Amino acid sequence: MNRRRLLTPGPVELHPRAVEALSQPQVHHRTEEARLQFLEAARWLKEAWGTQGKVLLLTGSATAAMEALVLNLFQPGEEVWVPVYGKFSERWAEIATAAGLKVVRQDLEWGSVPTPEDIQELPGSLAGALLTHSETSTGALLDLPSLAAALRARFAEARIAVDMVTSLLVSPVGLEAWGVDAAVAGSQKGSMCPPGLSYVALAPRALAELRARGYYLDLSRELRAQERGESAWTPAINLILAVRAVLAEIVPAREELLALRQAQIEVIYRAGERLGLRPVPERKSPAVAAFWLPEGVTYAQVKEAFARRGAIVAGGQGRLQGKILRLSLMGYSDLYDALVVAQMLEEVVGELA
Amino acid sequence: MNRRRLLTPGPVELHPRAVEALSQPQVHHRTEEARLQFLEAARWLKEAWGTQGKVLLLTGSATAAMEALVLNLFQPGEEVWVPVYGKFSERWAEIATAAGLKVVRQDLEWGSVPTPEDIQELPGSLAGALLTHSETSTGALLDLPSLAAALRARFAEARIAVDMVTSLLVSPVGLEAWGVDAAVAGSQKGSMCPPGLSYVALAPRALAELRARGYYLDLSRELRAQERGESAWTPAINLILAVRAVLAEIVPAREELLALRQAQIEVIYRAGERLGLRPVPERKSPAVAAFWLPEGVTYAQVKEAFARRGAIVAGGQGRLQGKILRLSLMGYSDLYDALVVAQMLEEVVGELA
Numbered sequence: 095m096n097r098r099r100l101l102t103p104g105p106v107e108l109h110p111r112a113v114e115a116l117s118q119p120q121v122h123h124r125t126e127e128a129r130l131q132f133l134e135a136a137r138w139l140k141e142a143w144g145t146q147g148k149v150l151l152l153t154g155s156a157t158a159a160m161e162a163l164v165l166n167l168f169q170p171g172e173e174v175w176v177p178v179y180g181k182f183s184e185r186w187a188e189i190a191t192a193a194g195l196k197v198v199r200q201d202l203e204w205g206s207v208p209t210p211e212d213i214q215e216l217p218g219s220l221a222g223a224l225l226t227h228s229e230t231s232t233g234a235l236l237d238l239p240s241l242a243a244a245l246r247a248r249f250a251e252a253r254i255a256v257d258m259v260t261s262l263l264v265s266p267v268g269l270e271a272w273g274v275d276a277a278v279a280g281s282q283k284g285s286m287c288p289p290g291l292s293y294v295a296l297a298p299r300a301l302a303e304l305r306a307r308g309y310y311l312d313l314s315r316e317l318r319a320q321e322r323g324e325s326a327w328t329p330a331i332n333l334i335l336a337v338r339a340v341l342a343e344i345v346p347a348r349e350e351l352l353a354l355r356q357a358q359i360e361v362i363y364r365a366g367e368r369l370g371l372r373p374v375p376e377r378k379s380p381a382v383a384a385f386w387l388p389e390g391v392t393y394a395q396v397k398e399a400f401a402r403r404g405a406i407v408a409g410g411q412g413r414l415q416g417k418i419l420r421l422s423l424m425g426y427s428d429l430y431d432a433l434v435v436a437q438m439l440e441e442v443v444g445e446l447a
Numbered sequence: 448m449n450r451r452r453l454l455t456p457g458p459v460e461l462h463p464r465a466v467e468a469l470s471q472p473q474v475h476h477r478t479e480e481a482r483l484q485f486l487e488a489a490r491w492l493k494e495a496w497g498t499q500g501k502v503l504l505l506t507g508s509a510t511a512a513m514e515a516l517v518l519n520l521f522q523p524g525e526e527v528w529v530p531v532y533g534k535f536s537e538r539w540a541e542i543a544t545a546a547g548l549k550v551v552r553q554d555l556e557w558g559s560v561p562t563p564e565d566i567q568e569l570p571g572s573l574a575g576a577l578l579t580h581s582e583t584s585t586g587a588l589l590d591l592p593s594l595a596a597a598l599r600a601r602f603a604e605a606r607i608a609v610d611m612v613t614s615l616l617v618s619p620v621g622l623e624a625w626g627v628d629a630a631v632a633g634s635q636k637g638s639m640c641p642p643g644l645s646y647v648a649l650a651p652r653a654l655a656e657l658r659a660r661g662y663y664l665d666l667s668r669e670l671r672a673q674e675r676g677e678s679a680w681t682p683a684i685n686l687i688l689a690v691r692a693v694l695a696e697i698v699p700a701r702e703e704l705l706a707l708r709q710a711q712i713e714v715i716y717r718a719g720e721r722l723g724l725r726p727v728p729e730r731k732s733p734a735v736a737a738f739w740l741p742e743g744v745t746y747a748q749v750k751e752a753f754a755r756r757g758a759i760v761a762g763g764q765g766r767l768q769g770k771i772l773r774l775s776l777m778g779y780s781d782l783y784d785a786l787v788v789a790q791m792l793e794e795v796v797g798e799l800a
Binding site for chain 1: 453455457458459460461466469470472473474475476478506507508510514541542545546633635641642643644661662663665679680681682683684685686759778
């Protein structure tokens with residue numbers, strides 16, 4: 095027998111505090127107990143992001159949070175730069191197009207990331223940029239501080255919104271400190287909770303730029319409600335209690351957590367590279383290790399070989415489907431788990447290659 | 448000591464199958480196990496609604512599902528009838544206005560419901576109607592079969608969308624059988640699960656009328672993904688597993704369940720009326736009993752008196768705030784619980800009035 099292991103880049107293995115919170119009787123969201131926990135969850139997220147602005151919790155996936163940022167920070171017709179280097183950066187382009195923005199799309203090799211040089215090519219009228227910090231589909235990590243600084247140098251007023259879905263509580267993040275105006279993340283990644291909640295972080299500059307748009311995703315309405323620990327619409331309160339319980343443990347110890355994530359990913363990449371596997375990303379995110387499949391080996395074979403060992407892994411998405419393998423320990427896991435993943439990888443490659 | 452009782456019209460006491468499902472290790476949504484459960488949950492909901500169309504599960508509150516229907520079934524500028532008789536029917540009007548529809552709003556006394564006579568007054572060019580079956584803010588139940596038939600008789604092509612948030616699995620519902628094209632509901636009411644998931648039911652006529660709109664709430668995209676047990680965006684899969692587990696028990700026994708809900712509400716109303724309390728609704732929904740507060744008694748006093756007995760109750764919303772008391776047993780409860788509520792009500796009124 096092998097125990098079941100979730101090695102996917104979200105959903106992830108749950109933190110025990112999340113399971114505890116989710117096993118409780120139903121709590122009503124309009125009670126003092128719920129309001130205090132709601133406010134505490136938002137406070138921990140503000141601390142994790144290091145922002146003096148606000149963090150909102152939305153009931154919906156991170157895609158909802160991305161759309162909320164596009165709708166509430168930009169007007170139809172405005173020009174935004176969207177570099178596309180994976181499935182999630184491509185999602186920004188789709189959302190912006192659906193919202194009627196003029197998308198200045200720049201297609202890059204999947205696995206690479208945009209650099210400050212790319213900014214020199216852009217048109218002069220840019221209203222903002224939609225960026226992906228950790229591109230989960232390729233395992234690539236953007237050098238966000240440099241890119242945001244370069245953007246800001248050329249477009250002082252640009253609104254910069256960033257998908258930090260797999261960087262928050264996985265890799266260092268910044269909002270004001272990095273010149274980023276707004277960011278999103280979700281409950282099923284670095285917060286080690288089930289999916290269903292997303293987070294929207296708004297730096298003071300973004301708060302000043304907010305315009306009410308839509309209904310369910312109207313962030314101005316959420317801001318008014320969440321000031322007092324409520325939400326505009328019935329929230330997934332059980333998940334909020336779970337998130338609060340986990341954040342209260344992991345945010346105060348986040349330096350150690352980020353160091354662990356970095357150490358884990360290095361163990362996995364080292365194991366893969368020793369076996370001759372080629373990494374997909376040019377700049378590695380600690381959220382997920384991505385390898386090109388060896389010649390003559392299919393993803394179905396790899397998936398099945400891991401499954402025989404109790405592990406659920408992830409393959410490629412979009413144009414990388416069937417071409418890569420992705421392994422993640424973003425959830426409740428330690429360095430010993432990285433050794434287990436390395437061992438499994440060695441066994442699987444030995445068996446198939 | 449009193450045990451804690453949730454007497455609010457959502458969230459409600461959880462079904463034990465929901466708590467069981469939510470205490471499990473994380474399941475990945477892109478696995479065969481998850482796909483089968485997703486499809487089964489949708490099948491049970493189709494059966495509960497009695498439709499030959501489709502039921503979609505969305506990660507978001509029922510407000511998201513309402514907005515999805517408005518966006519995907521109507522075009523900006525189209526005229527829709529929205530009778531307003533409580534907070535949730537008013538929400539339809541707000542959503543339709545935000546979506547750029549022309550709202551033919553008819554304000555009724557809160558506690559009453561629109562009737563077939565109201566339809567004679569309407570303009571001739573109506574594209575559809577947005578109705579609320581069980582108006583949770585007043586405890587009123589619409590005579591939906593009669594109203595939909597009258598609408599259909601005058602406007603053969605009208606698209607009729609109905610909020611069935613607190614009628615699905617609480618009171619009899621119908622889609623094609625009643626001439627209704629689409630409906631929404633949420634996980635934290637008759638399905639006895641936590642909040643965070645909403646359901647969209649589409650009769651065959653609505654499926655034919657669907658137009659892609661927005662991004663997160665684009666139902667055409669959801670339809671394509673949910674055909675195979677997936678969803679367009681990462682779903683609240685833990686909640687879907689909980690919903691499936693509960694529905695598998697309650698949907699096959701739904702006749703008995705609806706009879707219980709009716710019997711419970713009668714016990715509570717009888718107790719209140721015996722104590723001289725006046726019901727708010729003219730036509731009573733089995734989802735929630737609503738009473739006007741006795742002269743000289745504040746809602747804060749009532750709430751506190753129930754709280755001393757371990758019970759969390761609900762007051763009025765919007766213009767009814769501070770004026771009414773609402774009591775519900777929509778969750779995991781039986782007829783003995785209705786006797787407990789009646790007993791508490793008697794004690795509280797005896798103490799305060």
